[in-house]
Amino acid sequence: MRGLLLYIILSSSITCFSQQVNLLTVDQLNQRIANGKDTAYIINFWATWCAPCVAELPHFQRLQQELRNEAARVLLVSVDFRSKLESTVKSFVRRRKLKNDVFLLNENNQQEYIDRIDSSWSGTIPATLFVYKDKRRFMEKSFTYPELLQQYQNLK
Amino acid sequence: MKKVLIIVLAVIALSTQAQVTTLKPGESAPEISLKNVDNKQVSFADYPAAKGFIVIFTCNTCPVSKAYEGRVEELNKKYASAGFPVIAVNANDPAMSSAESFAEMQERAKDNKISYPYLYDEGQKFTNQYGAKNTPHVFLISKSDKGNNIEYVGAIDNDTENTSSEKISYVEQAINSIQNNQKPAVTSTKAIGCVVKRKNQS
Numbered sequence: 001m002r003g004l005l006l007y008i009i010l011s012s013s014i015t016c017f018s019q020q021v022n023l024l025t026v027d028q029l030n031q032r033i034a035n036g037k038d039t040a041y042i043i044n045f046w047a048t049w050c051a052p053c054v055a056e057l058p059h060f061q062r063l064q065q066e067l068r069n070e071a072a073r074v075l076l077v078s079v080d081f082r083s084k085l086e087s088t089v090k091s092f093v094r095r096r097k098l099k100n101d102v103f104l105l106n107e108n109n110q111q112e113y114i115d116r117i118d119s120s121w122s123g124t125i126p127a128t129l130f131v132y133k134d135k136r137r138f139m140e141k142s143f144t145y146p147e148l149l150q151q152y153q154n155l156k
Numbered sequence: 157m158k159k160v161l162i163i164v165l166a167v168i169a170l171s172t173q174a175q176v177t178t179l180k181p182g183e184s185a186p187e188i189s190l191k192n193v194d195n196k197q198v199s200f201a202d203y204p205a206a207k208g209f210i211v212i213f214t215c216n217t218c219p220v221s222k223a224y225e226g227r228v229e230e231l232n233k234k235y236a237s238a239g240f241p242v243i244a245v246n247a248n249d250p251a252m253s254s255a256e257s258f259a260e261m262q263e264r265a266k267d268n269k270i271s272y273p274y275l276y277d278e279g280q281k282f283t284n285q286y287g288a289k290n291t292p293h294v295f296l297i298s299k300s301d302k303g304n305n306i307e308y309v310g311a312i313d314n315d316t317e318n319t320s321s322e323k324i325s326y327v328e329q330a331i332n333s334i335q336n337n338q339k340p341a342v343t344s345t346k347a348i349g350c351v352v353k354r355k356n357q358s
Binding site (some may be wrong): 115 | 178197217220221289314317345347349350
């Protein structure tokens with residue numbers, strides 16, 4: 001019973017904090033994937049200024065909701081300017097009531113980090129990385145919800 | 157077996173849709189001839205004295221393109237007289253967004269008093285030939301007796317936000333090298349940019 005209570009408190013506090021936007025380096029992202037072991041990660045690279053990215057965000061929200069009982073996490077990694085974290089990104093996340101884990105990429109050098117995320121990436125957004133165990137698929141395109149779900153299912 | 161075939165076909169269909177081959181440094185640059193915002197046709201042949209061209213695939217709406225507008229104007233002011241004029245092409249299909257129409261291009265050119273041509277790419281012919289992927293996407297071209305050669309492909313500089321004291325202007329560096337009869341040290345770069353809106357893509 002106490003365990004359940006603790007769980008409720010913990011999970012509700014996670015819900016409260018989930019609208020935060022934290023900075024994330026590529027190393028931290030890779031570490032998180034490595035720590036996840038059997039968890040599938042769907043990592044969407046987006047920006048508040050990118051119209052096709054914003055248009056597909058609800059699909060990523062829905063995917064996380066649908067997969068809530070599976071070992072799967074949807075991460076939204078914004079490539080907005082770091083100077084826009086407070087003024088733009090956080091208010092965007094609040095306004096849109098984004099429930100996913102949202103991050104702002106904490107990297108300086110595009111020449112370096114784009115290749116480290118995936119060497120096939122031209123830098124165009126939206127782009128999405130699917131990772132499950134040793135499987136890795138990087139796609140530089142927009143998704144409909146069925147397409148997104150299909151990609152996730154293909155991964156597993 | 158049938159299922160496998162369907163999956164294979166689906167994968168092929170997906171990959172062909174997403175596949176746009178970007179021309180690389182060292183390859184020859186297709187001769188561009190398109191309608192400018194002033195309704196006059198502009199082509200490489202109109203610049204007999206040019207030593208090359210700074211071809212920039214851009215658009216009306218992309219925030220990254222907008223962030224670079226001032227710098228594109230500066231590039232043209234600085235290098236057109238040195239033989240490397242800017243030629244901008246709207247890479248987006250206006251059918252995907254009315255904000256990318258020819259009339260909107262004219263409006264934008266007027267508002268920003270741009271000194272370089274801003275060309276309308278009917279059917280995205282040259283956007284696809286060059287394989288421009290994101291905006292702004294630069295192809296720096298040198299002209300020689302043997303034809304037009306692509307020297308550099310990628311970003312204008314490494315500082316979209318334009319706030320770093322350590323900004324590297326790739327295009328300027330590449331032009332300086334060509335002017336000194338050298339190959340550019342950096343011939344291709346990547347940058348975060350807006351996806352080119354193509355008709356067959358969602």
